[in-house]
Amino acid sequence: MGSPGTGGRGPAHTLDLLWGTVRPGRRGPRGGLSVEAVVRAAMDLADAEGLAAVSMRRVAESLDVTTMSLYRYVPGKDDLCDLMLDAASGTPDTADWPDDWRGALEHLARDMRALFRRRPWVLEIPISGPPLGPNNLAWMEAGLAAMRDTALDTGERIRLLMLLTGHVRSEGQRDLSMERAGARTGVAPREWGRVYGEMLGRVLADERFPTLARHVREGMFDSPPNADPEEDFEAGLALLLDGVEALLARRAAAGDDEGPATG
Template sequence: MEPVDAASPPPRQHLVDLLWRPPNTPRRGPRPTLTLDAIARAGIVIADADGLGAVTMQRVAESLGVTKMALYRYVPGKTELVALMIETGIGEPPALPTDLPWRDRLDAWARQMYDRFRRHPWAVAATVGVRVMGPNELGWMERAVAALEGTRLHGGEKLDVVVLLVGHVRNLAQQVAAIDTDTPERAMEPGLSALLRGHERRFPALLAAVASSAAQDGQDQALDFGLSRILDGVQMLVTDRAAS
């Protein structure tokens, strides 16, 4: 890549411009042969198959039938490429029916976010830390915060509710991706049973829980259980706030 001259905006502004530029905005230079959406989707295909570490400018360029230097005309580097992949992979936020109670809306919101992370496990690691977020990602936050309107929770509490839900969804999606199954309880049970064999006196409570889970066919309740407990707690706060 050519060095950035003193008149160029800082890298952060480059990323803001890339993510927030309106679609089909005219650009200087030769007529583009690629779109940012096509580039992002090419990266997503690689990341879905082989993980985020496998995504390189060279590999994406090859999948698109262009040179790496040609790809740099559209995307300055991997940081920007991954940001575009997040925007495209997560997609636009879901439309939540306004006639539903806030709890039902947040439950539906969290489940749809979980579905996006399950489809694109690499997005869990890609969406951490301080970074520039695009309109789709912020749109998801907007939907969740808007669902809490009328609850008398203040702004900080609304954001904390979103953080709790996202944390549960991200953690479960990461665990499920690591064991490559939709039923984490069923996947864990055989390994735990083998480890506990011969150590029953040391881990009686754990052994009983594993045996009980196995008797229930290892039913996958992790997502449901976590969402219910989080929303139960929020419901108590909302009810107390309304009564005060």
């Protein structure tokens, strides 16, 4: 499971792979495969059977080549996953995004969420560093563009973007874990909250959680905590952006002799 070897020829090569700027090599036979083909095969596998089904062997098998031939195109599995992540991220469609920063950021967050719902396995890929691929940077570009008219400085904009993606990822991972918890016990995802409540209710009856117990007794699990993931997501998003508005309002009130940010 670990990486005994070095993996690749350094992060510079990984960057070339991400951006598709690999010199094909003039000598030798023309390769029948390509980085994109390998990545696409891996993505197809992940789409069909989940990330756990993506092994070098299975990917190679689906391409009708041997396992080791993949290593001619990809340094190792970790890098393959990084490539999959960027490829699956795609490019945000900002056509119908509104002009105001809040509306645009809401669209960004929702589009990102839709992406994770479409390809849940993206959330399972361990992030190995800052976003470096073109697609991930395209999302960053869209986010920064959405904030162009705000009074936030560069650091704040990036932080807010990170915060937003963090929220989208967290919420998506929670949804995923709920679904899988349901699959493991054989209960439908929606009914999990019921089981949850029963379990907790039985257990909390005689323990040292007064506040929790009070909430349970007041019917906390009649409508279980995460019954509507969409509402949780939207509420968190709204809270976050409300925080931003508060910050902007504070700033506008404080430095009103200063000119507004020039677009």
